[in-house]
Amino acid sequence: MAELSDAGLPRTADGKPNLAAPTPKSGDGKPDLSGIWIPVDTSYFMDLASDLKPEGPPYQPWAKALAEQRQSGIHKEDPLASACARGTRVETHGGHPFKILQMPREFVMLYETSTNDVFREIFTDGRPLPKDPQPSWKGYSVGKWDGDTLVVDSIGFNDRSCWILRWAGAD
Numbered sequence: 001m002a003e004l005s006d007a008g009l010p011r012t013a014d015g016k017p018n019l020a021a022p023t024p025k026s027g028d029g030k031p032d033l034s035g036i037w038i039p040v041d042t043s044y045f046m047d048l049a050s051d052l053k054p055e056g057p058p059y060q061p062w063a064k065a066l067a068e069q070r071q072s073g074i075h076k077e078d079p080l081a082s083a084c085a086r087g088t089r090v091e092t093h094g095g096h097p098f099k100i101l102q103m104p105r106e107f108v109m110l111y112e113t114s115t116n117d118v119f120r121e122i123f124t125d126g127r128p129l130p131k132d133p134q135p136s137w138k139g140y141s142v143g144k145w146d147g148d149t150l151v152v153d154s155i156g157f158n159d160r161s162c163w164i165l166r167w168a169g170a171d
Contacts (some may be wrong), residue, residue, distance in 0.1 A: 023148070026102060031148050034102040107143065107150075122152050129155050 010021035060066060101108040105125040113117040120138040124145075133140040133156030141154040142153040 028104065030145050031150075032102060033100045033107070033150070036097055036099050038097045122150075124150075129153055 008024065010018040012018045026032040039099065040055045063155075097112045101110070105121040105123065107120070107124065109120040111120075118137075122141040122143045124143045126144075127142055130140060130141055135156050135158040137158060139154040139157040141149050141152050143152040145151070
């Protein structure tokens with residue numbers, strides 16, 4: 001059985017990981033996000049608006065009706081109830097490990113899930129989002145650096161991948 005390599009991991013004098021160490025940098029000076037990640041905070045797993053006001057987010061009328069319909073059905077049509085669900089909520093909020101491969105022109109994210117065939121590409125080569133992307137489980141993503149923050153825009157999700165609603169005021 002293979003073991004995870006942590007040869008480059010900064011450590012304290014007692015051998016524990018040094019979480020206060022400076023962020024590792026890639027060859028271009030940007031933060032190096034490569035490695036295996038495990039989500040710790042899964043509070044957004046079922047409710048992306050869980051930290052908003054107690055009365056809930058300001059839904060557009062169509063979105064409020066849809067959210068109420070889904071809640072009244074006890075999430076029976078939730079994509080997560082399907083064995084083939086490969087949506088965004090599974091990847092980022094399900095508590096499963098994932099691996100980031102950071103390259104100069106793209107990031108690739110590999111997800112450990114029940115099917116182990118889930119991946120996402122985030123292109124960082126300066127291309128624009130396509131005008132009419134082919135709908136898919138992970139959509140189509142492009143990213144750019146804003147200082148040390150990777151900003152990712154995604155479009156083109158199929159309607160089976162996740163339940164994300166548009167907020168009032170969004171275009």
